[in-house]
Amino acid sequence: MSSCALLLLAGAASSAAAAEPLHEPFRVMTYNVRQVNAADTGAYTWENRSPGVIEVIADNDPDIFGVQESSSKIIQDDLVAAFDAAYDRFQPTNGSPKTIFFRRARFERLVVPPEDGQGNISIPNPYPEDHACFDNANGRTAAWVKLRDLVSGRGYLIVNAHVAHGNACYEARNLAADALHALIGAQSEGLGVVLFGDLNSDPQTAGASGDDDIVELLEALQTTYRLARSARHSGETSADTATFNSAWKSPSNNFSRLDYIFTKIADATTYHQLVDRREVDGITPSDHFAVLATIRTAPFGPDPLIDDRGDASGAALAFADVTGDGAADKLVWKSGDDLLRVYPSDGTGQFGDPVIGAAVDAGMWFADVDGDGCADRIERDADGGALRVGRALCDGSFAASADSGDVVDGAGARLYFARIDADACADRMAWDPGALDGRSRVALSRCDGEFDPELVNDDPGASTNTDARMDLADVNGDGLADKIVWDPDAVEGRTRVYAGVGDGTFTLLAEHTGGTSGVAASRFFHADVDADGRADKLFWRSSFRQGHPQLYLGRPDGFDPSPMMVNAGPSESADNRYFLADIDASGSHDLIAWDAGKGGATRAYLALVHAPAPPDPPPDDTTGGEPATTGETPTTGDAPTTGDGPSSTGDEASTTDASPPATTDAASSTAGASDSGGATEGSEAGCACTQSGRPDPAGAALLLFALGARRRRRPQ
Helix, strand or coil: CCHHHHHHHCCCCCEECCCCCCCCCEEEEEEECCCCCCCCCHHHCHHHHHHHHHHHHHHHCCCEEEEECCCCHHHHHHHHHHHCCCEEEECCCCCCCCCEEEECCCEEECCCCHHHHEEEEECCCCCCCCCCCHHHHCCCEEEEEEEEECCCCCEEEEEEEECCCCCCCHHHHHHHHHHHHHHHHHHCCCCEEEEEEECCCCCCCCCCCCCCCHHHHHHCCCCCCCEEECCCCCCCCCCCCCCECCCCCCCCCCCECCEEEEEECCCEEEEEEEEECCCECCECCCCECEEEEEEEECCECCCCEEECCCCCCCCEEEEECCCCCCCCEEEEECCCCEEEEEECECCCCCECCCEEEEEECCEEEEECCCCCCCCEEEEECCCCEEEEEECECCCCCECCCEEEEEEECCCCCEEEEECCCCCCCCEEEEECCCCHHHCEEEECECCCCCECCCEECCCCCCCCCCCCEEEEECCCCCCCCEEEEECCCCHHHCEEEEEECCCCCEEEEEEECCCCCCCCCCEEEEECCCCCCCCEEEEECCCCHHHCCEEECEECCEECCCCEECCCCCCCCCCCEEEEECCCCCCCCEEEEECCCCCCCEEEECECEECCCCCCCCCCCCCCCCCCCCCCCCCCCCECCCCCCCCCCCCCCCCCCCCCCCCCCCCCCCCCECCCCCCCCCCHHHCCECCCCCECHHHHHHHHHHHHCCCCCCCC
16 A cells, blocks of 8 residues: 555544444344244255254354244254354243344343343235135244344344235235334334344235235334345346245245345345355255345445536536535536535535536536646637636636647546545546557646647557446555456456556456446446545446445445445436535545435435544644744645546546536545645646656645545534
């Protein structure tokens, strides 16, 4: 990691937006182990399959797990014998206990005496005794226990439920949702909630009743909370998404997802979702598969900040810090017939009255090319050619545009801006799938609004596919932007990360096996969401996961292989656009959703994990008899990268620069990586430059530290 990044990230322990501590990740499992049944003989008896059940649980090593259909004493005894050494448990004394096990080293009972913090509820049976569904709904229960996480100190309400089975018995399941909400409402004040179990319902299975609403009812907004599933899928349930093994004893293509994990989404979500479908001695140990997920702090809050000013059908939209206060501002324009409007961020996620600028008649990007902490206005004529830069005046306005000396050949070139070398100034990368065999090319900023001659990259991160996407973001956390390439027709749709070397060239860092896609409509966004100095990957397609994005956290070697569910701002509209931008100066990029055809308002979901508060500066040293000379250093802002297309808002861009599209994809390119710095007063060309005009890396690192220490944070 560069000295700049080390200085900026030193001591970067994250803090939650709320006063209570973050959720520290813990693993939960739900497993219907199948009751002792006279029809189960041979390999299917409990005696023969119990070692497999225990193996599944032990191998997955959950911190909390709940079992269903464990009413037989032999099942209870075997599970207790296997797990009593490491796990405590709540096992109701009723005839159908929904036992909840929890690891002693990680959790303890929240309430003393224990009986005041645990219990069991009966789920209503709405059917008369002569009804076909009476037996299916009879005796159904849910167990609950309140636990304290010994790592974070947070409290949780854990609920294990098993509701009526039978396709026609949906009325009992719908009533079960009401009963579970009543339980949660009565017991969850001040607590996180994890609800899991066998719901015997799959609205996405073939032939499902349209009246079977338990899953939808459980996810419906309540007065004080909302639940969300750990994993969701679009289309009918398949063999890859089923949790019930209908082929346990004989072949079957009837796929059902019956087992679920839910969590309260105020500040929690799930990742590392898994369905364990292993076979032991030729069969799965139960007719249900074990379902797992890790509970952790959500990337974004669930409640949006809505702003409807300046957004309308046909408008182009971007977010960039043009005022230098560390918070991205909102920029709106229509190419060819409208003025640029800058709505300054107030540092809390809201925006002020517009600063109106010059008319827009060309492709538009925003990036801090002179290193003063304020994103500049960059334009390119419709027929290609030289860029023009209007340097930011750091008040929402810009100086008159001047020729940058950077000639970008090809009307189809897509432009990106980010810190590619070690100075504080955003550099430029261009990529034209129809030229130079799809290779990218880089022009380094001179920190005065001009650029060095173009360098054509010779790394394998090239593509001639117009459906491919590129981006610039600092994935490995070394302070330099890396090149990110996704081609739906190459390497099985995997995202490739090419690490920036620091001189305008790139070398392969990783191929990401998670979040792969061969569908051209897929969208990818990259920015630092969790304030760890590494860009994360947001993957979304309107027809995938019911429009819920998935987040893959950045790591030094690429991206985490497992996705985190994003329950904030889902959309199944192909016209929806996402942006990642730090609009509240928290050091983390927030999620903004925009569908110009649906009212035109932007919906901003603020990131929940923030960069640490900067230390107080040391007092002036006046012991020598004279006051220390301290120059006021302007606050830093994001040096936004830009996405595919002249509007700098991403994937849906036109291949020409004559006029940005009416709606633009909300790529992270306009939000940018938090890599930019600024200049102390009096420095040449707005950055710490040498006499050659190139910035001095050591000076830039010190400068970035000074600027980073002054970043404004959202009030806690």
